[in-house]
Structures are given as structure tokens and as C-alpha cells.
Amino acid sequence: MSLVAEAFVSQIAGKVPFIHVGNQVVSELGPIVQFVKAKGHSLSDRLDEVQKAEMKAYMELVNNMLLTAELYLQWCDEATVGEITHARYGSPYPWPLNHILAYQKQWEVKRKMKAIGWGKKTLDQVLEDVDQCCQALSQRLGTQPYFFNKQPTELDALVFGHLYTILTTQLTNDELSEKVKNYSNLLAFCRRIEQHYFEDHGRGRLS
Amino acid sequence: MAAPLELSCWGGGWGLPSVHSESLVVMAYAKFSGAPLKVNVIDNTWRGSRGDVPVLATEDNIVSQPAKILNFLRKQKYNADYELSAKQGADTLAYIALLEEKLLPAVLHTFWVESDNYFTVTKPWFASRMPFPLSLILPGRMSKGALNRILLTRGEPPLYHLREVEAQIYRDAKECLNLLSNRLGTSQFFFGDTPCTLDAYVFGFLAPLYKVRFPKVQLQEHLKQLSNLCRFCDDILNSYFRLSLGGISPAGQETIDANLQKLTQLVNKESNLIEKMDDNLRQSPQLPHRKLPTLKLTPAEEESNSLQRLSP
Numbered sequence: 050m051s052l053v054a055e056a057f058v059s060q061i062a063g064k065v066p067f068i069h070v071g072n073q074v075v076s077e078l079g080p081i082v083q084f085v086k087a088k089g090h091s092l093s094d095r096l097d098e099v100q101k102a103e104m105k106a107y108m109e110l111v112n113n114m115l116l117t118a119e120l121y122l123q124w125c126d127e128a129t130v131g132e133i134t135h136a137r138y139g140s141p142y143p144w145p146l147n148h149i150l151a152y153q154k155q156w157e158v159k160r161k162m163k164a165i166g167w168g169k170k171t172l173d174q175v176l177e178d179v180d181q182c183c184q185a186l187s188q189r190l191g192t193q194p195y196f197f198n199k200q201p202t203e204l205d206a207l208v209f210g211h212l213y214t215i216l217t218t219q220l221t222n223d224e225l226s227e228k229v230k231n232y233s234n235l236l237a238f239c240r241r242i243e244q245h246y247f248e249d250h251g252r253g254r255l256s
Numbered sequence: 257m258a259a260p261l262e263l264s265c266w267g268g269g270w271g272l273p274s275v276h277s278e279s280l281v282v283m284a285y286a287k288f289s290g291a292p293l294k295v296n297v298i299d300n301t302w303r304g305s306r307g308d309v310p311v312l313a314t315e316d317n318i319v320s321q322p323a324k325i326l327n328f329l330r331k332q333k334y335n336a337d338y339e340l341s342a343k344q345g346a347d348t349l350a351y352i353a354l355l356e357e358k359l360l361p362a363v364l365h366t367f368w369v370e371s372d373n374y375f376t377v378t379k380p381w382f383a384s385r386m387p388f389p390l391s392l393i394l395p396g397r398m399s400k401g402a403l404n405r406i407l408l409t410r411g412e413p414p415l416y417h418l419r420e421v422e423a424q425i426y427r428d429a430k431e432c433l434n435l436l437s438n439r440l441g442t443s444q445f446f447f448g449d450t451p452c453t454l455d456a457y458v459f460g461f462l463a464p465l466y467k468v469r470f471p472k473v474q475l476q477e478h479l480k481q482l483s484n485l486c487r488f489c490d491d492i493l494n495s496y497f498r499l500s501l502g503g504i505s506p507a508g509q510e511t512i513d514a515n516l517q518k519l520t521q522l523v524n525k526e527s528n529l530i531e532k533m534d535d536n537l538r539q540s541p542q543l544p545h546r547k548l549p550t551l552k553l554t555p556a557e558e559e560s561n562s563l564q565r566l567s568p
Contacts, residue, residue, distance in 0.1 A: 099439055102435040102439045106347070161408045164404045164405045164408040165405065184346070188343055188346040
């Protein structure tokens, strides 16, 4: 379980996360979950069919809204792109590769946004969508410790990964993390998982 | 609220009020929430735009895209989700995301990318509803848009290959259909007894897949096996869309049913008569004797006899 949860923190970067097991390398969430399941560990076995359907639906909601919003903010918002993303994305590579790869990635992301209809969205509209998504997650979570009551599932890992990244990554404007902070139960959820599963690393970045 | 609301959308066929998923979502929502919409079907005159269909026009607003149109209708107090709890509202968002991520790519592929389907069904249908030079350009553009959407959301940069993603998107779509079927179970609608936004979306995506006749039908076959989803589509069509279908009105339907009944009765009577005759023949003692004379016919005569019998 901690394997899956840990693998999330750098999900935005693309093909990461991946895990090495012996000779095999498995990348990205879906395949990793399947792989771990095949090894006999699964978080969602005790859910019934309707709950599994709900879980998959909420995971798609997070992918659809949060992930796309994160990509938008990183690559389509000029301020963030100029100050942070270009430098960070190109940093492992020598000149001129760093610029070329960064521009190429930006072009790809913009194409994708246009194809799914986000090309014409303004930053405010994107933030509103994120707010709607967080509201839905918050209502679903309610006062329970995890999304499906007592035990965490893949959905908890996915939501934690995204929210933690949003809350702890420094960007030029803090509006995205402010949106998330409006929902106290989501904040408490992140803190609880961080303390419970990551306490040995001594990280306490969520204050 | 009194201002007339006009919706421009693609027309219908195969028993549907519209074959375009997004148009169907809006039409269904309007029926569920009681919004008085005047539907303008796009035809091959130059009236109206074809860009961002469906488009809702009021006195001072033009709204496009189903999500925005539904939001607008809700603000005008046509709200089909009035009785939903907060959690059900959240579930609605989640399931809509599931539909868009998992089902939509395969539906787009079935309609616009699969060549047999596109060239024999989709392109002629849409081209017949566009004025001349547009009918040559616009369907191709729509097809390319669909392909782009599939590749960019599912393919691997930088060289996007369709073949890699085809199998995956159909697998995902079948799984999504199974999930929807599990969630619907035996209830009439997704949240209780009255339809709401989620029902409109599911109907909008499933009904064209269910009803349109395609040459390549793997996803349709899968859907047809999920009987509760088929029943869901048929229920909505019968309850909310029957009168406006422009085909057969209920009175006409009744006379057809009555005629059918008469015909069935006639056929039954005939078959009863034939059975009785058959029984009589079997019981009659003359039958074995009758067979002997026919055996004496020469092959040529037998052949001419059988030929005579066969001629109309």
C-alpha cells in the first residue's frame, strides 16, 4: 500500500511514477495498480460492484479535472511557464536541448487542451472547475476518514497525490492551493495520510 | 423565463430525436426539467451555424457546449437535480467524468474514425444535412477532430498511433458500460424515480450507440447484452420523446396495432385450418392407397409435375 501511495508525489512529470521489481519496470498508476493486484495486494477487494463503479468514476473525475487543471496551470499560464516550468522541465538537459524540449512539451500540452475543449478557457474558469471538483470530493468524503470509510483505497492514494502536490508546490500564484484549502475536510484528509504513512520520513510540509 | 429558448442541433434518425450525443444530452435534460425549448434542426439550407452545435439562443445570450447550456438552464430555474443530495450531486460529476474519459473515445471512434462506419453511415448522414460546399469539407473536419481527440488524450507523444490505442479504448468503453450497468441495477433511473442530469448524459451517449445501424458493431453488441441499459434508453425514448418523433402519432400507432392484430388472427385461423386438414388426411384410410399411383410415374412425368407445382 505505501508503495502505491508514495509513487504519487511526482505524478505530474509524465511517465513517472514507475516501480522496479526485479527485471520489470511498470510505469503509471493504472498498470502499477494492476501489477500490485496480480501480486496479491489489492485495496479495493472488499468493495462491492456499485462501490467499485463509484471509485472508478471518482478517479476519472480527478484525472479529468485536477490533472488537466494542473497541466493547464503549468503549461498554459504564461506567468507560471516563464518563471517556473520552462526552467524546471529543461534543467536536466544541456543547452539548447533544454529550451527545445520545453517548447515541444508546451506545444503538445496546448494541442491536447485544444482537443478536449480547454483551449479557450481562462485561468478563472479553470480555477472554478477545480473548485467544483474539490467540492464534489469534499462532499463525497464528508466526515469519514477515507473515501470508502475505514480503509484507504486507490482513490485515496490518487486524491492524496494530487492534493498534496497542489498544496506543497510553490507556483507564481497561490490561487490553486487556496481553492483546495477552502475545504477543511480535504486538508485534514491529506494531513492524516501524511502523518500516518509518511511519518518516518520526518516530512511535515503541510502546516 | 418567458423568453423563448431556441436550440440548434443535429436532427434525428433511427428512432432518435438526434443522432449527435451532445445535442441529445441537452434535449433530454430539457425534457426532464420541463424547459420549453424550440428545437431548430440543422438542415441543408444556409441558416444557422454548424460550428459549436448544440447552441442555445435566447434573447440576449448565445450559449454553446452541453455543460454550459445545462448550467444556464439551471440558472433559469429549470433544474432537474433539485431533489438530489449533495453526495448525489458529487456522484453525478464523477460519473460524467467517467463517461467522457472512458466511453466517449470509443463512441467517437465508432462514429467518425472506423472507416466502414464513417463512409457508409456517418458521412452521408451529416453531409445530407449541410449545404453544398460545406458538405464536402465539414464532415472530414469533424472526423479529424474526433481522431485528434482520441489520439491526444490516449496516444503516446510524439508519434501518435491509432492502432495502439484502438484496443485499449474499446476495452475501456466496455468496462465503462459494465460499470454503468452495475450502478443502474434494476432501478428506473440512476437516482431514484425521476431522471436528472446524469440520466440525460448517459442517455445522450448511449442512445446513438444503441440505435444507429452500423456495419462494424462490436461496442453496440456489447451494449445490447446489457439489458438494463437498453431498457433505460427505450424507457426514456418512449416516455419523453414519442410524441415529438414526427413519425407515428399514438392514434396512428393504435390503428397499426389493430391491423396487426387482425392479421395475426387471420394467420392463426389459416394455420388452424391447415392443421385440421392435415389431421383429417392422416386419419383417412385412403392415404396409403393414394401413394401407390404416384410411384408409378416415369421420372420425366414426375419432373414436369413438380415443375408445374412450383410455378406460381
